[in-house]
Each structure stands twice: as structure tokens, then as C-alpha cells.
Amino acid sequence: MYRDLSITIISKSLTDRFYPKVWARAEDDCWEWQAGRTPIVQGKTGVHGGYGQFTIYDLDLQKYRSEYAHRVAWVIANNANIPARMLVMHSCDNPPCCNPKHLVLATFSRNSQDRENKGRGGRHLESQERFLQNPEIAEMYKQGWTINELESEFLIPRKTIHTWLKKQGVPLRKRGTPGFRSSG
Numbered sequence: 196m197y198r199d200l201s202i203t204i205i206s207k208s209l210t211d212r213f214y215p216k217v218w219a220r221a222e223d224d225c226w227e228w229q230a231g232r233t234p235i236v237q238g239k240t241g242v243h244g245g246y247g248q249f250t251i252y253d254l255d256l257q258k259y260r261s262e263y264a265h266r267v268a269w270v271i272a273n274n275a276n277i278p279a280r281m282l283v284m285h286s287c288d289n290p291p292c293c294n295p296k297h298l299v300l301a302t303f304s305r306n307s308q309d310r311e312n313k314g315r316g317g318r319h320l321e322s323q324e325r326f327l328q329n330p331e332i333a334e335m336y337k338q339g340w341t342i343n344e345l346e347s348e349f350l351i352p353r354k355t356i357h358t359w360l361k362k363q364g365v366p367l368r369k370r371g372t373p374g375f376r377s378s379g
């Protein structure tokens with residue numbers, strides 16, 4: 196299942212490996228990841244990918260695994276766990292950016308609530324698609340979350356999630372797989 200990220204990953208050797216890969220410029224600039232990144236893909240909803248990748252040791256799995264660099268940056272900067280089922284999003288819309296000032300915790304429901312508070316609720320579908328572009332959503336699906344679970348987690352309609360995953364070329368599990376329901 197989807198892996199949470201906790202402060203247990205932080206160690207001197209981790210930060211010694213991490214910081215040289217971040218191009219830390221002026222305080223408010225984007226600090227882009229200089230090492231490996233996820234492939235850039237041209238999807239029907241735009242260009243996606245380009246997120247920094249960093250290897251961490253996962254204490255739960257007892258092995259090394261790849262993690263998104265911006266998530267590691269958030270954990271180090273805040274010295275805190277990423278709370279269960281929350282995503283780290285870029286306020287700057289720049290996937291390789293690791294500047295903690297540009298990284299915000301969000302759930303879709305909070306995100307959409309913010310938008311409605313600001314009187315921007317009219318562009319709901321667009322904001323849903325923007326949220327779905329977060330690579331963690333596709334990752335969660337690949338790691339076993341069902342579309343129904345994603346729907347109740349993020350309050351985005353099943354049909355929207357299904358259509359989006361399909362557009363992005365994420366292999367969909369067959370109908371009849373436990374937990375999977377047709378989006379109609």
C-alpha cells in the first residue's frame with residue numbers, strides 16, 4: 196500500500212546525500228533538484244513528470260526505495276511526518292522544486308475548500324484535474340488503492356479519477372478485481 200513518510204528517514208548521512216543535489220538559490224526562488232527525475236510525459240491534460248527522485252531507507256520495509264525529493268525536502272525542513280493521506284504539493288507548479296517555502300500540505304477537500312473560500316469554485320473540474328496531476332495519486336493507484344478508495348479519500352468523483360488515469364496511460368486493473376467498480 197501507499198507509504199507514508201516519517202521523520203525516521205532523517206539522519207546525517209541522508210542530509211549529507213540530499214542537500215548537494217538541491218540547487219538552493221535565493222530564498223524565494225525555486226530550488227531545483229539536480230539529480231534523477233521522473234520521466235516527462237506528454238499527456239492529454241498537459242505535460243507531467245519531472246519530479247526529483249531520491250533513495251531513502253525505509254524502516255518499515257527494511258529496504259531502500261525511491262521517494263520523491265520534494266517530499267523528503269518537506270520532511271527535513273519541517274522535521275515532521277507527512278500526515279497520513281496528505282500530499283505535498285508545489286505552490287510554484289514546478290515539479291523538481293525542493294524549496295520548502297514552495298511546498299504545501301494538501302488534501303483535495305482542503306484545496307477545493309480554499310478555492311471556494313476565495314470565490315474560485317467555478318473552475319472545479321480544472322482544479323480536480325490539477326490535483327490529480329500530483330504523481331502521488333497515480334502512485335497510490337499502482338500500489339493498490341482502488342478508485343473507490345481514492346474517491347472517498349480526496350472527494351473527487353470516481354469517473355474523473357478513472358478518466359484521468361486512463362488519459363495518463365496508467366494501466367488500469369481489470370473490472371472484477373476486488374474493490375474495483377466500473378465508472379460507467
Ligand SMILES: [Zn+2]
Binds near residue numbers: 224288289293
Ligand atoms: Zn518552487
